[in-house]
Amino acid sequence: MAERNSSASSLVVISRKSFFCLFTFTSLLFIMSWFFVLRSSGRPQFIDHRLLPSSKQFFVTENDNTKTRVLDNSVGNRSILRDNKGEGGGEEEETPEKLVDVKCSAGNKQVLKVFMYDLHPEFHFELLDWKALGESVWPDIRTKIPDYPGGLNLQHSIEYWLTLDLLASELPGSTSAHSAIRVSNSSDADVIFVPFFSSLSYNRFSKVNPHQKKSRNNLLQEKLVKFLTAQPEWKRSGGRDHIVLAHHPNSMLKARMKLWPAMFILSDFGRYPPNIANVEKDVIAPYKHVIRSYLNDKSNFESRPTLLYFQGAIYRKDGGYARQELFYLLKDEKDVHFSFGSVQKGGINSASQGMHSSKFCLNIAGDTPSSNRLFDAIASHCVPVIISDDIELPYEDVLDYSQFCIFVRTSDAIKKNFLINLVRSIGKDEWTRMWKKLQEVENLFEFQYPSKEGDAVQMIWQAIARKVPSIKMKINKSRRYSPFIPHKDGDRGLSSVPTPNNFW
Ligand SMILES: *[C@@H]1O[C@H](CO)[C@@H](O)[C@H](O)[C@H]1NC(C)=O
Ligand SMILES: *[C@@H]1O[C@H](CO)[C@@H](O)[C@H](O)[C@H]1NC(C)=O
Numbered sequence: 418m419a420e421r422n423s424s425a426s427s428l429v430v431i432s433r434k435s436f437f438c439l440f441t442f443t444s445l446l447f448i449m450s451w452f453f454v455l456r457s458s459g460r461p462q463f464i465d466h467r468l469l470p471s472s473k474q475f476f477v478t479e480n481d482n483t484k485t486r487v488l489d490n491s492v493g494n495r496s497i498l499r500d501n502k503g504e505g506g507g508e509e510e511e512t513p514e515k516l517v518d519v520k521c522s523a524g525n526k527q528v529l530k531v532f533m534y535d536l537h538p539e540f541h542f543e544l545l546d547w548k549a550l551g552e553s554v555w556p557d558i559r560t561k562i563p564d565y566p567g568g569l570n571l572q573h574s575i576e577y578w579l580t581l582d583l584l585a586s587e588l589p590g591s592t593s594a595h596s597a598i599r600v601s602n603s604s605d606a607d608v609i610f611v612p613f614f615s616s617l618s619y620n621r622f623s624k625v626n627p628h629q630k631k632s633r634n635n636l637l638q639e640k641l642v643k644f645l646t647a648q649p650e651w652k653r654s655g656g657r658d659h660i661v662l663a664h665h666p667n668s669m670l671k672a673r674m675k676l677w678p679a680m681f682i683l684s685d686f687g688r689y690p691p692n693i694a695n696v697e698k699d700v701i702a703p704y705k706h707v708i709r710s711y712l713n714d715k716s717n718f719e720s721r722p723t724l725l726y727f728q729g730a731i732y733r734k735d736g737g738y739a740r741q742e743l744f745y746l747l748k749d750e751k752d753v754h755f756s757f758g759s760v761q762k763g764g765i766n767s768a769s770q771g772m773h774s775s776k777f778c779l780n781i782a783g784d785t786p787s788s789n790r791l792f793d794a795i796a797s798h799c800v801p802v803i804i805s806d807d808i809e810l811p812y813e814d815v816l817d818y819s820q821f822c823i824f825v826r827t828s829d830a831i832k833k834n835f836l837i838n839l840v841r842s843i844g845k846d847e848w849t850r851m852w853k854k855l856q857e858v859e860n861l862f863e864f865q866y867p868s869k870e871g872d873a874v875q876m877i878w879q880a881i882a883r884k885v886p887s888i889k890m891k892i893n894k895s896r897r898y899s900p901f902i903p904h905k906d907g908d909r910g911l912s913s914v915p916t917p918n919n920f921w
């Protein structure tokens with residue numbers, strides 16, 4: 418409240434003249450941003466427009482050739498504008514756009530400095546059945562890397578890969594792939610990393626044993642909250658510069674309500690209230706794909722016999738009703754594979770085979786907006802068709818998914834014949850273009866140790882690094898009001914601020 422009042426009263430001080438300037442400037446910015454939105458939409462027109470009555474894509478492509486040019490003329494020197502934006506190439510011909518905004522990520526490469534707590538091993542590698550020797554908290558990764566349990570556990574294993582990468586950054590002569598390095602003095606750090614393997618803790622230890630009151634997963638979370646909130650690092654920033662991993666949607670269910678000022682690394686926001694987690698504060702990380710990568714993919718449009726592939730649970734809670742609807746719409750279509758059964762039950766091989774031999778792979782919201790199916794599809798070079806209105810995607814600030822995914826609104830997808838006509842309308846050329854892009858981007862979703870340039874581990878660190886300036890601003894802002902000025906809780910300042918009559 419106090420903040421809002423002070424900014425409102427400072428507005429009053431601004432003279433009308435400067436307000437006019439501000440207004441002109443903002444309008445100019447607005448027009449320019451439209452110009453960029455329209456310009457950047459020169460994507461292949463692989464979709465039959467008649468099929469997309471209410472789609473944003475339709476709107477943008479439709480206007481591409483008319484409105485853009487009008488704006489061009491009115492904005493002045495567009496080549497300068499374009500150069501500043503780092504976009505090359507002409508207007509008419511199709512330029513091979515860079516899929517990842519390299520200027521942002523690799524160009525001015527700044528290494529993220531990370532302080533990692535030496536948490537007790539019960540929070541991390543002991544969950545992998547590793548036993549600490551003596552005083553050491555961390556495994557000696559030069560001799561043996563503790564194994565992570567396979568199967569579906571792997572989907573949410575980012576905690577493991579990120580922690581290993583930090584440990585590796587300390588080894589002498591470590592490779593140059595590092596977007597993040599571990600620092601030993603938290604005063605030197607950009608962010609503070611909390612190495613709790615929360616997804617594994619949920620997957621393995623959320624059962625309450627008969628003689629216990631609480632599950633081990635819940636106990637660990639309680640302990641973690643107690644530990645963190647007592648640390649000088651936490652107190653210094655109110656937790657705002659802490660990185661907390663909660664990739665499994667059910668992990669950290671207890672602790673997240675206490676640790677919310679921190680940056681969470683999540684798979685989606687499906688089970689989070691927006692004040693606890695949101696796109697602005699947090700980072701979305703990919704799932705680790707569970708099916709095999711398609712190495713030396715020599716397939717093509719004709720050699721992938723299945724048009725559209727979906728395998729998964731069909732009846733889901735919450736947002737998953739669309740799966741059922743789509744099942745009834747698609748089950749009788751020829752060359753569509755739509756079937757029950759989770760990948761879990763020995764189906765990984767058949768799912769690999771299925772996705773490797775399909776042109777398009779469906780990703781429908783389940784009980785959460787995201788699933789590893791998208792990343793399985795990418796690894797299979799099977800063009801993802803995403804039907805999940807609330808999905809948030811990894812590194813979307815530097816990656817244009819529309820170049821290799823098809824997004825369909827749920828409300829459209831469940832119209833009779835809509836989806837199947839849409840998919841059938843995508844021809845060989847457009848499909849091949851997306852298939853090639855998939856091979857260009859697949860590495861961005863690959864988790865591995867040692868991590869390599871541009872893989873998922875590095876991309877996540879870079880996504881975190883891009884949030885650091887806003888974290889720093891939040892911390893400085895939080896220091897505005899000195900704790901030495903007495904402040905009662907009920908003290909809310911002015912209850913209303915008079916608005917000037919001649920505001921505009
Ligand atoms: C536009 O920019 C180019 C350089 O990119 C410059 O040569 C030209 O004079 C500029 N035109 C105007 C109208 O400013
Ligand atoms: C960490 O860095 C700060 C500031 O540079 C310094 O004052 C402090 O002594 C350092 N702490 C340790 C343990 O080296």
Ligand SMILES: *[C@@H]1O[C@H](CO)[C@@H](O)[C@H](O)[C@H]1NC(C)=O
Nearest residue numbers: 654888889890891892893894
């Ligand atoms: C606060 O502002 C200073 C500049 O005065 C800046 O160097 C610093 O990074 C900001 N953030 C924090 C957390 O200190």
